[in-house]
Each structure stands twice: as structure tokens, then as C-alpha cells.
Amino acid sequence: MANHKCVDYSLYLVTDSSLVPSNATLLGQIEKALLGGVTLVQLREKEMDTGPFIELGKKVKALTQKHQVPLIINDRLDVALAIDADGVHIGQDDMPLVEARKILGHDKIIGVSCNNEEEAKKAVEEGADYLGIGAVWFTSTKSLKKQPLGVSGVRRILESIDGYNGYSVAIGGINLNNAKELMVGGSTKGSTCTLNGLAIVSAIIGASDPKDVCEKFTSILKESTKSLHQADRNTVDAILTHCSKAIKNVMTATPMVHHITNNVVINDNANATLAVGASPIMSTNRVEMEELAKMNGAMVLNMGTLNDIDTMILAAQANNRYGNPVVLDPVGGGATTFRKAVVQRFINEARMTIIKGNGGEILSMANRGGRSRGVDSLGNVDEQTAVLAVKELAQKHQCIVAMTGPIDYVSDGVRTYAIHNGDPILACITGSGCMVTSIVACFAAANRSDYLLATMIGILTVNIASELAMQRQEVRGPGTFRSALIDELYNITHKSPDALLQFANIRYIS
Numbered sequence: 001m002a003n004h005k006c007v008d009y010s011l012y013l014v015t016d017s018s019l020v021p022s023n024a025t026l027l028g029q030i031e032k033a034l035l036g037g038v039t040l041v042q043l044r045e046k047e048m049d050t051g052p053f054i055e056l057g058k059k060v061k062a063l064t065q066k067h068q069v070p071l072i073i074n075d076r077l078d079v080a081l082a083i084d085a086d087g088v089h090i091g092q093d094d095m096p097l098v099e100a101r102k103i104l105g106h107d108k109i110i111g112v113s114c115n116n117e118e119e120a121k122k123a124v125e126e127g128a129d130y131l132g133i134g135a136v137w138f139t140s141t142k143s144l145k146k147q148p149l150g151v152s153g154v155r156r157i158l159e160s161i162d163g164y165n166g167y168s169v170a171i172g173g174i175n176l177n178n179a180k181e182l183m184v185g186g187s188t189k190g191s192t193c194t195l196n197g198l199a200i201v202s203a204i205i206g207a208s209d210p211k212d213v214c215e216k217f218t219s220i221l222k223e224s225t226k227s228l229h230q231a232d233r234n235t236v237d238a239i240l241t242h243c244s245k246a247i248k249n250v251m252t253a254t255p256m257v258h259h260i261t262n263n264v265v266i267n268d269n270a271n272a273t274l275a276v277g278a279s280p281i282m283s284t285n286r287v288e289m290e291e292l293a294k295m296n297g298a299m300v301l302n303m304g305t306l307n308d309i310d311t312m313i314l315a316a317q318a319n320n321r322y323g324n325p326v327v328l329d330p331v332g333g334g335a336t337t338f339r340k341a342v343v344q345r346f347i348n349e350a351r352m353t354i355i356k357g358n359g360g361e362i363l364s365m366a367n368r369g370g371r372s373r374g375v376d377s378l379g380n381v382d383e384q385t386a387v388l389a390v391k392e393l394a395q396k397h398q399c400i401v402a403m404t405g406p407i408d409y410v411s412d413g414v415r416t417y418a419i420h421n422g423d424p425i426l427a428c429i430t431g432s433g434c435m436v437t438s439i440v441a442c443f444a445a446a447n448r449s450d451y452l453l454a455t456m457i458g459i460l461t462v463n464i465a466s467e468l469a470m471q472r473q474e475v476r477g478p479g480t481f482r483s484a485l486i487d488e489l490y491n492i493t494h495k496s497p498d499a500l501l502q503f504a505n506i507r508y509i510s
């Protein structure tokens with residue numbers, strides 16, 4: 001019998017025999033996963049009759065016992081009792097936790113699925129040993145009744161049960177590309193309640209080499225724990241401390257950043273991307289979207305020139321599948337009814353990691369007004385409105401939202417910052433906002449464990465480059481400034497990353 005206090009929830013395999021590759025067996029996949037470092041197994045068979053389920057359960061139990069790993073049964077208390085499993089996992093539509101506890105007693109583990117704060121609080125009050133929080137992302141393993149939570153949604157649920165002394169795992173759409181982002185971003189340092197592990201179905205059970213995949217997950221989990229201990233992400237100092245490292249990460253990874261951007265800014269965007277050490281590709285041909293997504297570090301979806309909307313969506317979806325951050329720039333998003341509808345399609349049909357727009361665009365998306373003429377924002381936005389807009393939008397779409405303007409506001413729905421850098425001349429060259437989007441994408445590509453941090457550092461880099469460019473003697477107006485800006489992007493990233501630390505003027509709002 002498992003000692004509940006000692007269960008390691010870090011790499012939690014949830015099975016589904018329908019996903020086992022045709023040349024493998026469920027038991028073989030489980031054994032390989034155990035050899036690769038799985039710390040907990042849940043037998044989840046949605047279609048199996050009771051008799052065969054019990055027979056299978058006995059065989060799986062023999063394996064998990066051999067590897068000294070607890071075995072949980074999904075949904076079926078009768079099967080758990082029959083094979084004396086270590087516990088059950090119950091969903092919101094299954095037997096209530098209180099009833100399950102009466103039957104199983106306190107020596108068995110009971111885990112409960114939670115999709116929102118209310119469900120989590122109730123499960124905690126009723127004595128759940130652990131929570132399965134999900135779905136974090138879209139998954140093809142199960143049809144979801146609600147929109148995925150995203151990393152910030154997981155964090156909000158964890159914050160709502162601060163003080164809980166049980167365990168929490170996240171589930172849904174987790175793979176090797178997004179595991180670190182979730183482990184680091186899903187936990188709040190300072191809160192007593194952090195994510196204890198990842199519950200994974202298809203990425204392990206459907207793998208051709210589950211041992212290798214699990215070893216990789218195990219090393220990601222170790223790295224994530226290290227980063228969590230190193231970073232207190234809620235402080236301005238912490239952001240500044242990460243600037244040099246974030247720049248170095250871009251230079252080392254030289255990530256490919258695929259842009260579908262507008263005709264006006266395409267050349268400047270490509271040059272800016274190169275200047276910070278990333279590699280631009282500006283393809284719009286749908287034939288190669290999938291292949292590019294395999295190689296990409298990030299994707300920019302800039303809707304300034306709307307030629308082939310279906311290809312833009314297809315490209316974003318492909319990048320979603322490969323776990324690449326997708327950065328949406330809703331250029332002119334509020335200007336026409338057509339553009340408003342396109343933004344909605346992007347949001348509904350693909351997952352945006354970061355949304356970066358000007359005041360008019362972000363307010364329009366947040367349904368808080370937002371005036372634009374063409375692609376330009378009109379009128380000043382007061383701080384209270386700006387903060388509410390970025391925060392609400394980030395919560396609604398479980399992503400990072402940045403509103404650029406005289407002061408930039410950035411939020412992940414929980415933490416919101418203001419950035420006071422940037423020379424006003426930025427507004428006098430066309431596409432400076434699009435350039436910010438490109439640079440944010442470069443940082444996001446190479447700094448996947450904290451997209452809020454990546455967004456902040458991307459914006460700071462362009463803003464401080466603009467201030468340094470304006471100090472150059474040869475700069476006499478927007479034309480000379482434009483070239484100097486690219487030079488300073490290069491200088492900051494290649495020669496003096498400490499410039500960010502030296503000149504950053506940022507404020508933590510809440």
C-alpha cells in the first residue's frame with residue numbers, strides 16, 4: 001500500500017490502450033515508461049468491461065509493484081477494490097468524493113479532476129489527496145467540454161487553493177515541447193501550492209520509445225525545479241536579472257521565427273529579427289506551413305495584410321501542434337467589421353501564446369472601445385482601462401497580452417507590469433509596433449519557460465534600442481532613426497546586454 005505522504009506525482013502516466021502503437025502492447029508501453037522514470041500510473045480504460053478490466057488491472061499492478069510505483073484506477077471504484085489498487089481518480093461526473101472516501105477509507109489515494117477554482121476548492125474541502133487540473137491545452141485524446149485553461153489558468157486554480165497541503169498535477173495536451181513552460185509558469189513562487197507533476201497520456205503511451213520520452217520528461221522536470229528555485233518571477237528585479245540570460249538564449253538557439261506579416265514592414269521585421277540573433281523566414285505558401293512548424297522556434301501572425309486567412313490559421317495551428325509560441329499582432333484589429341471577425345477566427349481556431357497590439361487593437365479585442373484609424377491607435381488610454389483590458393484578455397485567452405503605446409502594459413492575467421521606456425519617435429516610423437512583435441517572438445522562441453518574461457524583455461529591447469538610437473549624432477529624424485534602431489538592436493544583443501539592466505524603467509502593477 002502506498003504511503004500517501006511519500007507519493008511522487010512528478011511524472012504521472014495515464015493510460016489509454018487505444019493509443020498504443022500497432023507494433024506494441026499496453027503492458028509493454030507501461031513497462032518501458034516505468035523504466036524511463038514514470039512515478040505514478042493510472043489505468044484508464046473507458047471502454048473495457050469489468051472482467052477484462054480487473055484482469056488487466058492485476059497485470060498492470062504486478063508491473064507497478066515491481067517498480068515500486070503506485071497504481072491508480074480511473075473512475076472505477078469496483079475495479080480499484082477488486083485489485084487492491086493504491087487509489088482511484090474520479091471526475092466531476094463520477095461518484096462524489098465523499099462517497100468514494102466512505103468506501104475506500106483514508107488509506108487509499110483519491111484524486112479529483114478540476115477545471116476551475118470552485119471545483120478545486122470543493123475537492124480540497126472534501127479531502128482530495130490530489131487534484132488533476134485540466135485541460136491545460138487542446139488534446140486529441142479526449143473531447144473537451146470547456147476551453148483549455150492554459151498555463152495561467154492552471155496557476156489561477158493553484159492560487160485559489162493556497163494553503164492546500166495535498167498535491168496537484170496538470171493534464172491535457174502536455175508534450176516535451178511545453179512541459180517546462182507549464183511546470184515553471186504554472187507554479188507561483190511564494191504560494192504554498194505549486195504544481196507537483198504532469199499527467200500525460202498520448203505523449204507517453206503512443207510513443208515509439210516510451211522509455212526515451214520519459215527520460216526526457218524527467219530531465220525537463222529536474223530543470224524546471226531548478227529554474228523555479230532560481231526565479232522569483234514577481235519582482236521587477238527578477239525580470240532584470242533575467243535580461244542577459246534571455247538575450248544569450250536567443251543568440252545560442254538562433255531560433256527560426258516564421259513571420260506571416262504585412263507587406264509594409266516585412267523587410268524591417270526580417271532585419272530586426274536578424275539583428276537580435278534569430279533567423280527570419282517570411283513564407284506565406286500553405287504547402288510548407290507544416291514543415292516550417294517542425295523547425296520553427298516561434299511564429300508571428302501579423303494581420304496587417306490579410307491575403308490568405310486560411311493559410312494563416314493553418315500555420316498557427318501547425319505551430320500549436322509543435323508547441324511553438326504563436327505571437328498575434330492584431331494590426332488594425334478594431335478598424336473594420338471584417339478585421340474584427342478575422343481576429344475572432346484566429347482566436348477561436350488557433351491558440352495564441354502572446355497577443356501584442358496597440359491601444360486601439362487591444363481595447364477592441366477586450367470589448368472596451370478602442371479607436372483606430374486604419375492601423376493606428378487613436379487617443380490615449382488611461383492606466384486603469386489599459387490594465388483591465390490586458391488582464392481580462394489574458395485571462396480569457398490564457399495567454400500573455402501586451403498593449404504598446406507611450407506606456408506599455410503587459411499581463412499574463414495574474415501579474416501585470418508597465419514599461420516606461422521607448423522614445424516617442426517610434427510612433428513616427430511605420431511598423432515599429434510590428435517590429436516589437438517580431439522581437440517578442442524571438443525572445444519567446446528561446447525563452448519558453450516564461451512567456452511573460454520573454455514578452456517584457458522583447459519590448460524592453462526595442463524600447464531601449466530606440467532611446468539609444470536617438471542619442472546617436474547621425475540621427476536627425478525618422479529616416480536616420482530607422483537605421484539606427486536596427487544598429488542598436490544589434491548592439492544591445494551582441495555587445496552590451498547590460499543596457500537593459502541599466503536603462504529599464506518598469507513597474508509591477510499587481
Ligand SMILES: Cc1ncc(COP(=O)(O)OP(=O)(O)O)c(N)n1
Nearest residue numbers: 074089090091092113132133171199
Ligand atoms: C490526473 C488526472 N486528471 C484528470 C483526469 C480526468 O479524469 P475524468 O475527469 O474522470 O475524465 P476521464 O479520464 O474519465 O476521461 C484523469 N484521468 N487523470
Ligand SMILES: Cc1nc(C(=O)O)sc1CCOP(=O)(O)O
Nearest residue numbers: 134135139141172173200201202
Ligand atoms: C484524460 C484527460 N483528462 C483531461 C482533463 O481535462 O481532465 S484531459 C485528458 C487527456 C490528456 O491526454 P493527453 O496527455 O494525450 O493530452
